[in-house]
Amino acid sequence: MDIQLYMRxxxxxxxxxxxxxxxxxxxxxxxxxxxxxxxxxxxxxxLKAANEQDMAQARADGLEPALLxxxxxxxxxxxxxxxxxxxxxxxxxxxxxxxxxKYRPSGIQVGKMRVPLGVIGIIYEARPNVTADAAGLCIKxxxxxxxxxxxxxxxxxxxxxxxxxxxxxxxxxxxxxxxxIETPDRAAVGELITLTEFVDVIVPxxxxxxxxxxxxxxxxxxxxxxxxxCHVYIDDEADPEKAIxxxxxxxxxxxxxxxxxxxxxxxxxxADLILPPLAAIYREKGVELxxxxxxxxxxxxxIPATEEDWRxxxxxxxxxxxxxxxxDAAIDHINTYGSHHTDAIVxxxxxxxRRFLREVDSASVMVNASTRFADGFExxxxxxxxxxxxxxxxxxxxxxxxxxxxxxxxxxxGEIRT
Amino acid sequence: MDIQLYMRxxxxxxxxxxxxxxxxxxxxxxxxxxxxxxxxxxxxxxLKAANEQDMAQARADGLEPALLxxxxxxxxxxxxxxxxxxxxxxxxxxxxxxxxxKYRPSGIQVGKMRVPLGVIGIIYEARPNVTADAAGLCIKxxxxxxxxxxxxxxxxxxxxxxxxxxxxxxxxxxxxxxxxIETPDRAAVGELITLTEFVDVIVPxxxxxxxxxxxxxxxxxxxxxxxxxCHVYIDDEADPEKAIxxxxxxxxxxxxxxxxxxxxxxxxxxADLILPPLAAIYREKGVELxxxxxxxxxxxxxIPATEEDWRxxxxxxxxxxxxxxxxDAAIDHINTYGSHHTDAIVxxxxxxxRRFLREVDSASVMVNASTRFADGFExxxxxxxxxxxxxxxxxxxxxxxxxxxxxxxxxxxGEIRT
Numbered sequence: 001m002d003i004q005l006y007m008r009x010x011x012x013x014x015x016x017x018x019x020x021x022x023x024x025x026x027x028x029x030x031x032x033x034x035x036x037x038x039x040x041x042x043x044x045x046x047l048k049a050a051n052e053q054d055m056a057q058a059r060a061d062g063l064e065p066a067l068l069x070x071x072x073x074x075x076x077x078x079x080x081x082x083x084x085x086x087x088x089x090x091x092x093x094x095x096x097x098x099x100x101x102k103y104r105p106s107g108i109q110v111g112k113m114r115v116p117l118g119v120i121g122i123i124y125e126a127r128p129n130v131t132a133d134a135a136g137l138c139i140k141x142x143x144x145x146x147x148x149x150x151x152x153x154x155x156x157x158x159x160x161x162x163x164x165x166x167x168x169x170x171x172x173x174x175x176x177x178x179x180x181i182e183t184p185d186r187a188a189v190g191e192l193i194t195l196t197e198f199v200d201v202i203v204p205x206x207x208x209x210x211x212x213x214x215x216x217x218x219x220x221x222x223x224x225x226x227x228x229x230c231h232v233y234i235d236d237e238a239d240p241e242k243a244i245x246x247x248x249x250x251x252x253x254x255x256x257x258x259x260x261x262x263x264x265x266x267x268x269x270x271a272d273l274i275l276p277p278l279a280a281i282y283r284e285k286g287v288e289l290x291x292x293x294x295x296x297x298x299x300x301x302x303i304p305a306t307e308e309d310w311r312x313x314x315x316x317x318x319x320x321x322x323x324x325x326x327x328d329a330a331i332d333h334i335n336t337y338g339s340h341h342t343d344a345i346v347x348x349x350x351x352x353x354r355r356f357l358r359e360v361d362s363a364s365v366m367v368n369a370s371t372r373f374a375d376g377f378e379x380x381x382x383x384x385x386x387x388x389x390x391x392x393x394x395x396x397x398x399x400x401x402x403x404x405x406x407x408x409x410x411x412x413x414g415e416i417r418t
Numbered sequence: 419m420d421i422q423l424y425m426r427x428x429x430x431x432x433x434x435x436x437x438x439x440x441x442x443x444x445x446x447x448x449x450x451x452x453x454x455x456x457x458x459x460x461x462x463x464x465l466k467a468a469n470e471q472d473m474a475q476a477r478a479d480g481l482e483p484a485l486l487x488x489x490x491x492x493x494x495x496x497x498x499x500x501x502x503x504x505x506x507x508x509x510x511x512x513x514x515x516x517x518x519x520k521y522r523p524s525g526i527q528v529g530k531m532r533v534p535l536g537v538i539g540i541i542y543e544a545r546p547n548v549t550a551d552a553a554g555l556c557i558k559x560x561x562x563x564x565x566x567x568x569x570x571x572x573x574x575x576x577x578x579x580x581x582x583x584x585x586x587x588x589x590x591x592x593x594x595x596x597x598x599i600e601t602p603d604r605a606a607v608g609e610l611i612t613l614t615e616f617v618d619v620i621v622p623x624x625x626x627x628x629x630x631x632x633x634x635x636x637x638x639x640x641x642x643x644x645x646x647x648c649h650v651y652i653d654d655e656a657d658p659e660k661a662i663x664x665x666x667x668x669x670x671x672x673x674x675x676x677x678x679x680x681x682x683x684x685x686x687x688x689a690d691l692i693l694p695p696l697a698a699i700y701r702e703k704g705v706e707l708x709x710x711x712x713x714x715x716x717x718x719x720x721i722p723a724t725e726e727d728w729r730x731x732x733x734x735x736x737x738x739x740x741x742x743x744x745x746d747a748a749i750d751h752i753n754t755y756g757s758h759h760t761d762a763i764v765x766x767x768x769x770x771x772r773r774f775l776r777e778v779d780s781a782s783v784m785v786n787a788s789t790r791f792a793d794g795f796e797x798x799x800x801x802x803x804x805x806x807x808x809x810x811x812x813x814x815x816x817x818x819x820x821x822x823x824x825x826x827x828x829x830x831x832g833e834i835r836t
Contacts (some may be wrong), residue, residue, distance in 0.1 A: 022777070023776060102798060104796060106796060108787050108796070113783075115779070115809075118779070118809060200810070201809075201810060221808075241832070245832055246832065249835060250834075253834070253836075335437060344828075357827055358440075358514060358531070359437075359440070361437070361440065361533070361825075362825065364827075364828060365531075365825060365826070365828070366829075367829055368830040368832050368833075369828050369829075369831075369834075370835050373524065373830075373833070374828075378522060378524060378528075379522070380520060380522055380528065390639075391535050391536060391618055392618070392619060392810065392823070393810045393811040395825060395826075396826045405810070407779075407782065407783060407813060407814065408783070408797065408815070409783055409784075410782060410784035410785070410787050410791055410792075411784075411787075412784060412786040412787025412788075414659070414663055414786050414787075415786075415787045415788065415791070416664060416666075416671070416788045417667060417671055417788050417790040417791055417796070
């Protein structure tokens with residue numbers, strides 16, 4: 001198989017399909033989404049059989065339990081996939097939205113229309129449910145998509161893709177609007193991320209290694225986030241109860257998500273008051289504490305934190321704690337060591353809250369709320385294709401709108417430029 | 419000189435300065451802009467002397483007259499530079515704008531704040547006035563910028579940069595907010611466009627060769643346009659008078675801009691009516707006509723157009739003309755051969771106008787107006803750093819807002835995720 005030729009054909013078909021998708025009406029896109037959801041429920045047994053093929057291979061290959069867990073399709077994942085598609089069908093269609101029309105002195109009226117990006121390449125790892133989620137978001141946003149799932153989920157992804165194609169066809173939309181790469185050959189990824197002629201954006205979903213590799217080699221723009229080194233800063237004018245509740249939740253509600261707090265900053269005037277009760281909660285939940293020297297003066301059993309700790313996304317029950325002199329030191333720490341993902345201040349002081357919001361350079365900046373809220377569903381986007389820590393194009397949780405762009409519309413009456 | 423080390427130092431200084439610029443208040447940014455404008459007027463003689471050094475070298479090197487023309491600083495260009503900066507000072511400051519705050523069921527209130535991109539690298543060719551324009555737009559949008567002008571304008575650019583730095587300092591802003599690369603070594607460009615750690619976006623301004631090279635080699639995202647292959651489609655339900663006026667203006671008002679029409683599409687039912695009087699106007703203005711076979715049936719002296727003509731940006735008094743069967747054929751031609759820059763329909767038919775607006779995949783789509791309007795000033799942006807034919811981030815004319823991004827703001831009262 002000539003991978004380069006194959007990928008160009010995939011790209012060409014996607015580009016052609018993207019034109020039909022761009023003008024597809026909302027009803028047709030919703031029909032497709034609901035038809036796919038129906039098919040997933042109807043063919044659950046076949047999906048599980050395909051998944052079992054992948055699971056058997058994965059077990060034979062000695063994959064780790066965590067990976068096997070992500071790979072497995074259960075009754076519940078299948079129901080969630082179908083429900084996710086039905087929910088995307090209920091979201092407002094962003095495509096074709098027009099607004100901001102203003103008359104200009106020349107007589108023309110200038111506004112904007114929301115349009116799809118075109119062709120979106122999505123590269124992900126073991127979870128087969130991403131196949132349905134990503135396809136659903138791209139269909140609703142009027143894009144064509146090329147999906148490249150993990151090799152481990154090959155059979156299951158192909159089975160889901162078959163249902164997606166049938167759903168598209170039933171709604172009168174081109175089957176090539178969602179293509180899944182039909183070869184496990186890794187070279188296909190290298191082709192996909194350099195197909196600038198046919199692919200408008202790449203969304204990688206997976207571990208840091210995957211995202212770093214793709215970002216390094218891609219010629220197509222990439223919507224991504226690498227790290228979530230999130231902070232909570234407890235100010236000296238914080239309400240202690242809110243501070244403890246938020247710092248607890250931001251760290252311990254779940255350890256693995258990218259919006260979990262990794263470093264806690266505490267104003268030196270309230271460290272004595274806040275840290276002992278907070279540390280008791282963390283200890284009870286089995287969170288390892290690593291602290292700066294001042295922190296260890298208050299919490300002698302904390303492990304000494306090194307410079308490296310300030311730059312680490314633990315994704316584990318480990319927390320770095322640093323005591324800072326003031327708001328400036330907190331902002332400086334966050335902008336220096338953070339990953340521009342999500343950071344929160346706990347304070348009742350209006351001016352300090354306002355400064356934190358303006359000066360912290362992160363995709364999400366919060367006052368008196370847990371960093372765990374940085375999420376497409378919590379923000380009301382209805383769905384999420386990923387989180388971006390880039391500043392170009394979409395920033396933070398990326399929903400349907402992040403898969404679109406705006407073009408300029410000019411309405412005239414024969415005006416010419418003089 | 420170690421170029422790599424030098425460029426890393428430039429990048430590091432820009433990153434540091436960008437933090438101060440991001441929180442600079444509107445008054446300080448405006449003071450800097452007006453101080454630079456004052457200095458440009460005051461030091462006009464010194465600028466002209468520096469420019470004369472460049473001109474002498476350029477003449478000795480045998481540069482073409484067109485390039486010499488672009489390089490030359492006149493009383494008028496100097497006055498225009500100063501006026502441009504004062505005008506940027508009068509524009510509303512986009513930074514810190516907040517909006518769209520909505521309460522979520524969790525109790526948090528989620529909105530957005532407009533923020534600078536951070537550090538913008540601008541690479542341009544001979545025109546020294548770009549130094550002042552680009553610096554002005556970046557200052558107002560709260561960004562730090564690294565400027566790399568053409569080698570031909572080296573002395574003049576350094577002189578302008580000196581005034582910019584003095585203006586920044588007078589307003590209490592960091593001088594490193596605008597840095598101009600101090601070596602003519604070409605390797606500096608290669609470093610600049612790969613400094614992902616310190617540079618957030620690259621804006622190349624210049625010929626297609628420059629932009630292609632930069633896009634190919636950059637690791638930093640690039641805001642760019644390569645081609646302006648713009649179309650006017652004259653529908654069979656066009657008002658003939660508007661059609662002729664627009665097709666004339668779109669081609670002949672100026673030949674070199676990227677928003678000038680390069681291919682005219684005419685519905686077959688009105689070609690007989692429209693083309694002869696239009697061709698007479700073009701002939702009188704010395705425009706060479708190249709037509710499809712059907713066009714040559716009506717305009718026998720037109721040169722036969724080849725497939726290559728549909729893909730060519732002439733930037734010259736040459737026009738390709740094609741007669742099409744209907745709206746579908748026109749849209750298909752534009753989406754196939756165009757450059758997604760600016761395209762217009764002339765029609766009085768509501769449904770056809772609406773379809774054209776939705777289905778033509780270009781940065782600007784117009785009804786009954788000349789393509790020449792695709793411009794930041796004409797659209798009311800107040801200023802323009804360039805035009806983008808990409809779909810990611812800014813599309814079409816890029817003004818202050820194109821140099822910004824939005825971050826999410828969450829206002830809470832101690833909410834946690836459950």
